[in-house]
Amino acid sequence: MDKILEVKDLVVGYKGKNGFVRAVDGVSFDINKGETICIVGESGSGKSVTSMSIMRLVEFENGKILDGEISFKGESLTTKKADEMRQIRGSKISMIFQEPLTALNPVFTIGKQISEAILFHHKIGKEEAWKEAEKLVRLVGISDPVGRLKQYPHELSGGMRQRVMIAMALASEPELLIADEPTTALDVTIEAQILELLRNLREEKKMSIMLITHDIGVAAEMANRIIIMYAGKIMEIANTFDIFEQPLHPYTKGLLESVPKMDGQRGVPLKSINGSIPSLNEIPEGCRFSPRCPFATEKCHQEAPALETRGNRQVACWHVDYLLEHSLLDVEEEG
Ligand code: ATP
Ligand code: MG
Known part of the structure; x- marks a missing residue:
């Protein structure tokens, strides 16, 4: 292997x-x-x-x-x-931590933070990155991605924030x-939902x-x-x-x-x-x-x-x- x-x-x-x-x-x-x-x-x-x-x-x-x-x-x-x-x-290699609130920046929207992560790893324009962010947010099981991207971390529940963290970790298409x-x-x-999400991502992304x-x-x-x-x-x-x-x-x-x-x-x-x-x-x-x-x-x-x-x-x-x-x-x- x-x-x-x-x-x-x-x-x-x-x-x-x-x-x-x-x-x-x-x-x-x-x-x-x-x-x-x-x-x-x-x-x-x-x-x-x-x-x-x-x-x-x-x-x-x-x-x-x-x-x-x-x-x-x-x-x-x-x-x-x-x-x-x-x-x-x-x-x-990407990493996600226990407490997602401390890892997210409170003064920027979710969309800004995810698209920045995407821009860091891909040579694309801002608009395209925002579209990619929408895709990632949908991938991690957040409904209404368009609306969610405009929100700030404190407006989300703990589970949602952890999904956002996972989306950010996936922005670089990590192998580990x-x-x-x-x-x-x-x-x-x-x-249970987050664990299921990780299991699905493992299948889909072969990580x-x-x-x-x-x-x-x-x-x-x-x-x-x-x-x-x-x-x-x-x-x-x-x-x-x-x-x-x-x-x-x-x-x-x-x-x-x-x-x-x-x-x-x-x-x-x-x-x-x-x-x-x-x-x-x-x-x-x-x-x-x-x-x-x-x-x-x-x-x-x-x-x-x-x-x-x-x-x-x-x-x-x-x-x-x-x-x-x-x-x-x-x-x-x-x-
Ligand atoms: P937990 O389940 O509580 O997260 P863990 O298995 O992750 O525990 P670690 O955080 O890896 O445990 O810590 C292992 C040991 O290293 C502990 O005794 C801890 O006190 C010590 N340690 C961790 N970080 C530091 C640090 N920055 N300075 C000094 N000791 C540390
Ligand atoms: Mg620990």
Whole structure:
């Protein structure tokens, strides 16, 4: 399969009092052409830092890519100069964020902002760009495009604003769309609509999508493959079907058990994973998940397991074989 993005041994740090703390620590994965990959993990696991590194945006908030390699269609992004990176950012790779209001300019109409995005990428006239903006707005499922383009961001609902952001991200006809929690600020019905829109666009535009979410249920609906991240490291990578059929990492099992079942009885309390994600200054020795892991042994507390390949999946856990043999990774239905 054609790889569009390759990330290898990525280490990203932020300057602290005692040098750099590592928000992402040795992460490797790739994305195939036309594939949707979801990165799932609790808050603080390094999902956003990973995506901002691909866009080389970490440098703007005193972060630094300390090690590793990111390449897009075989071309290194890590060594690109700032102006070369500007060419790629927002054109071949586009990104949409969680809160669309902060990303839109309040003093310009929607039409002006989308057509500016189009003009930035295409050598056409203003009028033609406005027509293109109408097409894009229609494509993302906004009715009355002519009227909508004359409105200002504050006149639109959250869901509409997110659609506008998606339209702007599409203006450059990107080959890779990175969406960082694009639906977390929206209510569930609007969330479902936006996810459906992304699925349709993926079919129509044959884009690759990297979707970041803390909700493994969203990943189930969207992803071809799922990457499970915890405290700056990847715990598991597998096809979506395989992850749900049989998680291989205790953390994945924990995430799956904290999801309400669609047909689940209401009022049944959800299980949650004990404890919380460590701060970057207190990363535990050994496996980072070991302090919260019900199966951790002495070895887990001392030595970090590498992400190892098993068939077509990858997992970082010392005890996969034992846990599998004793059915300890089977997801327990709540209730
Ligand atoms: P969330 O689900 O809350 O968005 P996340 O998985 O996206 O979480 P990141 O934002 O990638 O988490 O953060 C990973 C770690 O990096 C966190 O511990 C965070 O505090 C740290 N971090 C992120 N940005 C900065 C920054 N600008 N300066 C210092 N530390 C940062
Ligand atoms: Mg984030």
